[in-house]
Amino acid sequence: MGMKALEDRIRRDGIVKSDQVLKVDSFINHQMDAQLFQQMARRWKLDFAGAPINKIMTIEASGIGIAAVAGLVFGLPVVFAKKSQSINLDGSVYTTKIHSFTHERDYDVIVSKKYIGPDDHVLIVDDFLANGCAMTGLIELCEAAGATVEGIGVAIEKGFQPGGATLRERGYRLDSLAIVDAMDPVTGEIAFRKE
Numbered sequence: 001m002g003m004k005a006l007e008d009r010i011r012r013d014g015i016v017k018s019d020q021v022l023k024v025d026s027f028i029n030h031q032m033d034a035q036l037f038q039q040m041a042r043r044w045k046l047d048f049a050g051a052p053i054n055k056i057m058t059i060e061a062s063g064i065g066i067a068a069v070a071g072l073v074f075g076l077p078v079v080f081a082k083k084s085q086s087i088n089l090d091g092s093v094y095t096t097k098i099h100s101f102t103h104e105r106d107y108d109v110i111v112s113k114k115y116i117g118p119d120d121h122v123l124i125v126d127d128f129l130a131n132g133c134a135m136t137g138l139i140e141l142c143e144a145a146g147a148t149v150e151g152i153g154v155a156i157e158k159g160f161q162p163g164g165a166t167l168r169e170r171g172y173r174l175d176s177l178a179i180v181d182a183m184d185p186v187t188g189e190i191a192f193r194k195e
C-alpha cells in the first residue's frame with residue numbers, strides 16, 4: 001500500500017517535467033517538508049519493526065534530509081555516502097561509482113571505514129528510485145564494508161523504470177512509499193500503483 005499523504009502531496013505539488021522526470025522541489029528536493037519526512041520515517045519504522053537496524057544510510061545530497069529525519073525517528077546514527085572529486089588512495093574509505101540519473105554523469109562515491117563496518121545492519125533510504133544506480137552503489141558500499149542491508153526505504157519509486165523490480169528480484173526488502181506507474185507531462189496526470 002502506498003502512503004496516502006505522500007501520494008496526495010505528489011499529486012498536488014509534483015510537476016511532471018517529462019515522461020521520465022518528476023519534480024518535487026517544493027516539498028522534497030529544494031524546500032523540504034520535514035513533517036512529511038517524519039510521517040514517512042514513522043511508516044518505515046512500522047514496516048521494518050523487528051529488523052535489527054542500527055544505522056541509516058543515504059547518499060548526498062537529496063537523501064540527507066529524509067535520512068536525518070529517519071535517524072531522529074529511529075533514534076539511530078545516519079551516514080551519507082559522499083560524492084568525491086579525488087580518489088582517496090590511503091585505504092581509509094570504501095568507494096564505488098554511481099551513474100547519476102539527474103546529471104547524466106558518473107560519480108565516485110565514498111564512505112569512511114570509520115562509519116560503516118561488519119557490525120552494521122543498515123536501512124538505506126533515498127528520495128527517488130529510478131534505474132537503481134544510486135541504490136546499487138550504496139549496497140556495494142555496504143557489501144564492501146561487510147555490513148548487512150536490512151532494508152531499503154524509498155520515498156518515490158518510478159515503477160516504470162527498472163530499479164525497483166531489480167532490487168526485489170535480488171531479494172531486498174524494498175519499501176517504496178509511493179510508486180508512480182505512469183505520468184504524463186502533457187496532462188500532468190500521475191498514476192500510482194495500488195497494491
Ligand code: 5GP
Binds near residue numbers: 023024131132133
Ligand atoms: P537511479 O540511480 O535509481 O537511476 O536514480 C535515483 C537518483 O536520481 C535519486 O537519488 C534522485 O536524486 C535522482 N532521481 C531519479 N529520478 C528522479 C526524478 O524523477 N526526479 C528527481 N527530482 N530526482 C530523480
